[in-house]
Amino acid sequence: MDRRRSIRAKSGTNLGGASAHNRRIMIDALRVNGALSRADLARATGLTPQAVSNIIEELALDGLVRSQASVRRGRGQPATPYQLVAEGAFAIGLQIDRHVTRTVIVNLVGDVLIQMEAKLPPGGPTQGVVVILDLIRKARKALAAQAPEAEKRLVGLGVAMPGPFGINTLYDDPWMMTAWQNFPLIDRIAEGTGLEVALQNDAAAAATAERLLGAAHGLDHAICIYFGYGLGTGLILNGELYGGAHSNAGEIGMILALVPGDGLDVEPLEHYASMAALCKLLNLDPSEPELFGQVTDALMHGGPKLDEWIGNVAQRLRRTVQALESIFDPQTIILCGGAPRTLIDRLVAEIQPLLPSIADRASRYPEARLQAGLADPWSVALGAAAEPIARTFDPRFSAILKTA
Amino acid sequence: MDRRRSIRAKSGTNLGGASAHNRRIMIDALRVNGALSRADLARATGLTPQAVSNIIEELALDGLVRSQASVRRGRGQPATPYQLVAEGAFAIGLQIDRHVTRTVIVNLVGDVLIQMEAKLPPGGPTQGVVVILDLIRKARKALAAQAPEAEKRLVGLGVAMPGPFGINTLYDDPWMMTAWQNFPLIDRIAEGTGLEVALQNDAAAAATAERLLGAAHGLDHAICIYFGYGLGTGLILNGELYGGAHSNAGEIGMILALVPGDGLDVEPLEHYASMAALCKLLNLDPSEPELFGQVTDALMHGGPKLDEWIGNVAQRLRRTVQALESIFDPQTIILCGGAPRTLIDRLVAEIQPLLPSIADRASRYPEARLQAGLADPWSVALGAAAEPIARTFDPRFSAILKTA
DNA sequence: ACAAATAAGTCAAGTGAATTGATTTAATAA
DNA sequence: TTATTAAATCAATTCACTTGACTTATTTGT
Structure with missing residues (x-):
């Protein structure tokens, strides 16, 4: 028996920690808002102009930010906006x-x-x-x-x-x-x-890709449904990716859903709703490089089997979207994936009309309840x-x- | 049109912020672990013993912590543990x-x-x-x-x-x-x-109650299903309560679930699974002060209508638990509520066996996948x-x- | 044209919570 | 009795941010 219990505690911080935090704050603000002047940054972050000035100077020295031409914004000295340097990292x-x-x-x-x-x-x-x-x-x-x-x-x-x-x-x-x-x-x-x-x-x-440069850019609460070979979600909560206790959060493909009409039988969601299921249905080889083109062709061509599948998947995703809205109360839900754009867009269209949910508020934020995101074999990388x-x-x- | 866009940024921090953070870290550590010595705290938080010493001294002065009798733990000077002062706030x-x-x-x-x-x-x-x-x-x-x-x-x-x-x-x-x-x-x-x-x-x-002094004490990832007049969840993610974009996260009672056997009809989950539904079923007045006793009596007595309802609710919650596990990958799920203990315990029992999910891992942490939490009309207050x-x-x- | 107002940004000194390194105290182990 | 280990403190130092005064550059008003 060991005398010393393992103690659970969060980490303390110090001057260096605060400083690092503030540097990141600046970079994050520039990423989300584009170019900002030092004064803008001071107002936005609540730090003093002097502190911001020092931090920006240091970031510029490190090659992470760069000044733009100064702009006149009414009275007072013109502001010098700073932007991220693409080649900074x-x-x-x-x-x-x-x-x-x-x-x-x-x-x-x-x-x-x-x-x-x-x-x-x-x-x-x-x-x-x-x-x-x-x-x-x-x-x-x-x-x-x-x-x-x-x-x-x-x-x-x-x-x-x-x-x-x-x-x-x-x-x-x-x-x-x-x-x-x-x-x-x-x-x-x-x-x-x-x-x-x-x-x-x-x-x-x-x-993460959606957040950095897709539909979730600048959002702090967004759920990205990833429709690829399997089905999963990326959870952006409080502006951060949530991983759960073991980094497996978001595995909605494994949710056991009722098989309609079949009594109480349940089956994992991704057995229907995934590229894998579609490949099986259409007898396509998932390792085929031209897969996306083949799927797009099939979609253009149509056919009862495919239409039924789409209807089925859309109906399930419609309920999934409603459930995710109820559970997370997000700003938006994004359907993205390692799937052809044509398929993602078709699904987003077929999922409409959305079911009523708490996201259906009068003062709806600019974002749609459901939107299409990146759909590209490269988006995961x-x-x-x-x-x-x-x-x-x-x-x-x-x-x-x-x-x- | 206003020239000045609204700028989105997180807040910066300073010495005072770091200090406040560290004070809270200490209090949190003492709450989760019980009494700890200054040296323990230093190790657990990563701060220097000197820093911890200063902070603890100040907290003691503020009447938030109090020293206990020193304890010998082998070689070296005996440690003086500190505990929270109940009357501190x-x-x-x-x-x-x-x-x-x-x-x-x-x-x-x-x-x-x-x-x-x-x-x-x-x-x-x-x-x-x-x-x-x-x-x-x-x-x-x-x-x-x-x-x-x-x-x-x-x-x-x-x-x-x-x-x-x-x-x-x-x-x-x-x-x-x-x-x-x-x-x-x-x-x-x-x-x-x-x-x-x-x-x-x-x-x-x-x-929050579960986290402070119930089954979720010290856990950073837990989902509390609240079975009360309605049905909802409290989401403890990263050790913090998650509210979503509009503080409405967790409203699982509003999830539209398939009505089994009825084609594609859907109905909000809490129309079945809630005290309100039970009162309706048993013709009880929800405002009755003796409601909990009445429900407990009914449970003891049994009856086909009640048994059917319990089976129905348990079956739905079983799938809900599996879905929540898949979505959140939590350490545990807690069924608590503004409902009689007898009912909560009965439901936890009836929900077994749980459906397979990602929570069903070989190296299962000590917590059960599903456990009963506080069940008391006062737990919400x-x-x-x-x-x-x-x-x-x-x-x-x-x-x-x-x-x- | 000139002063007043406004805003961006800098200079220089001050602040304060944490760090560093040496020291003290109190126990066990050899 | 001495060495070792651990808790805790003392005193000096550090450094990122704040404070308050100041400079610079532009628009507004007379």
């Missing part, structure tokens, strides 16, 4: 999907500089990691050719892959990537690249890349932490 | 229900000192506020008689009432308290009492009282805020 995103892996390198403002993909060999993670590390090496080489300074400013590597993590297989499911999920992937990639590596599930990554940037520059991650 | 909780209002006064550690209720006149809020203010006045008088120092240490008043707030009535519902929800209640109570007043819905208050204490002493509320 870079990050790598890596998506590991069932059959392919994609990598993306973005800069501080989310521009995609490099974009590469590779087929994953069927041998599982042991062989897969070799392919992955090779792909990352190539991407970094391409980056170096394009922006020689960038390598020094790489802040990390984000990995996104299908969840859930650390779970006993619930139902026998060829889509789940059990071997990958039990492999020490992060350590191996960190070793192989020398970068800080973090892992999240694909829906969370898609939500993009979101994965956004994660290290968020970690490095997002105030939420640091407010409570000491800076050693 | 007081708060008032107020529950406004359909037919009654209840008030409770608690101290810093959540002991109930005063407990009073009054019937609400049917005339709506205009007359109701008079009753409420009178009830609070009486409660404060009783407190003054019992603890003369307490009045000076009142940190605020929390109000809990059924939500949702600011919504157009969705379905015609005699249980909704529209008149109350559109009344400037907080302002009137703040005026009448001279205290800081905050409003939350009853499920959120129940969750208690939670309402806990809110001002949390606001005043919980680190989360202040980490980001300046202290003027």
Whole structure:
């Protein structure tokens, strides 16, 4: 028996922590609002103009912000707005999907500089990691050719892959990537690249992408339904991605829903509502590179089987949207995915009219209750890349932490 | 057109903010872990022993912590543990229900000192506020008689009432308290009492109570299903109560669920699963003071109608629990409520066995997936009282805020 | 054209909570 | 009896933010 209990407590903070927090606040404010003057920042953050001035000066020295031409805004001295420097930081995103892996390198403002993909060999993670590390090496080489300074400013590597993590297989499911999920992937990639590596599930990554440069930009409460090979959600709560106790929050594909008309039988939602289900229905090969085009073709062509499926999925998602609104009271819900734009748009249209819910308020904010988000095979990799940037520059991650 | 856009940014922080944060960290650590020595606190918070020493000294001076007898723990100088002083702070909780209002006064550690209720006149809020203010006045008088120092240490008043707030009535519902929800209640109570007043819905208050001294004590990720007159949830995410964009998060009673066997008809969950539904079924008067006893009697007695209802509700809640687990990945789910203990326990039992979900992991944490929480007509008022204490002493509320 | 008003931004000194490093106190272990 | 370990304090230092006075640049009003 050990005398010393393990003590649960949050971290204290100090001057350095406060300072780091304030720097991140500034960067976040510039990201959300575009260019702002020092005076603007002082008003918005509640800090004194002097403090803001010092911080901005330092950020400029670090190459993270840059002044624009001064603008006259009525009386008084003209303001000098500052904007983020796109080349101030870079990050790598890596998506590991069932059959392919994609990598993306973005800069501080989310521009995609490099974009590469590779087929994953069927041998599982042991062989897969070799392919992955090779792909990352190539991407970094391409980056170096394009922006020689960038390598020094790489802040990390984000990995996104299908969840859930650390779970006993619930139902026998060829889509789940059990071997990958039990492999020490992060350590191996960190070793192989020398970068800080973090892992999240694909829906969370898609939500991060929406927040950085999609429909959730600047929103603090948004739910992103990720319609891809599986079905999940990325939860943006209080301006932060919520992961739950074990980083598996948002796995709505695993919700057991009643099968209509079939008594009390239940089935996981993603058995209907997912690209995997659609591929099965249309007899398409999910590893086919031209999959998106094939699906789009099928949608144009139509057909009773497809129409029935869409109606079925839309009806289920309609109730899902209503449930998510009731549970989260968000500003908006975004349907995005690793699925063709045509399909996402069709689904958003078919889900209408939405069911009544608490989101149906008179003083409705500008955002629609449900909107389409990014629909692109690259959006997960993009979101994965956004994660290290968020970690490095997002105030939420640091407010409570000491800076050693 | 106004030139100056409204700028969205988080607040900066300064020395005072860091200091306030650290004070709250200490109090929070003592609340969760019981008595701790300064050295323990230093290790747990990451602050230096010196910093902790100073903070604890100040807290002791403020009458918020008190030293215990020193304890020998092996080699080295014996440690002096510090504990929270129960009389260090007081708060008032107020529950406004359909037919009654209840008030409770608690101290810093959540002991109930005063407990009073009054019937609400049917005339709506205009007359109701008079009753409420009178009830609070009486409660404060009783407190003054019992603890003369307490009045000076009142940190605020929390109000809990059924939500949702600011919504157009969705379905015609005699249980909704529209008149109350559109009344400037907080302002009137703040005026009448001279205290800081905050409003939350009853499920959120129940969750706060669970966190302060119930099954969610010390947990950072827990979902409290509140089974009362209506049905709702209090969401404890990252150790903090989550309210959503408009403080209406958690309204699961409004989720439209399929009516089994009836094609695609949907109905709000709380039309089945709530005390209101049960009262309707058993022809009981919900305003009856002896309601809990009556329900308990009925449960003992049994009967096919009641058994069917319980089975029905349990089956729905079973799926609800599975859905909440999939969505939130919490440490535990707690079924609590403004309902008799007998009913809550019966439901928890009937909901078993739980459906498979991501919470069904091999390395299951000590908490059960589903457990019974507080079941007591006073728990909402208690939670309402806990809110001002949390606001005043919980680190989360202040980490980001300046202290003027 | 000139003063007054307004706003952005800087300078220089002051503040205060935490850190650093040395020291004291009190127990167990050898 | 001495060494070791741990809790807690003392005194000096640090550093990011605040304070208050000041400079600069523009518009407004006469």
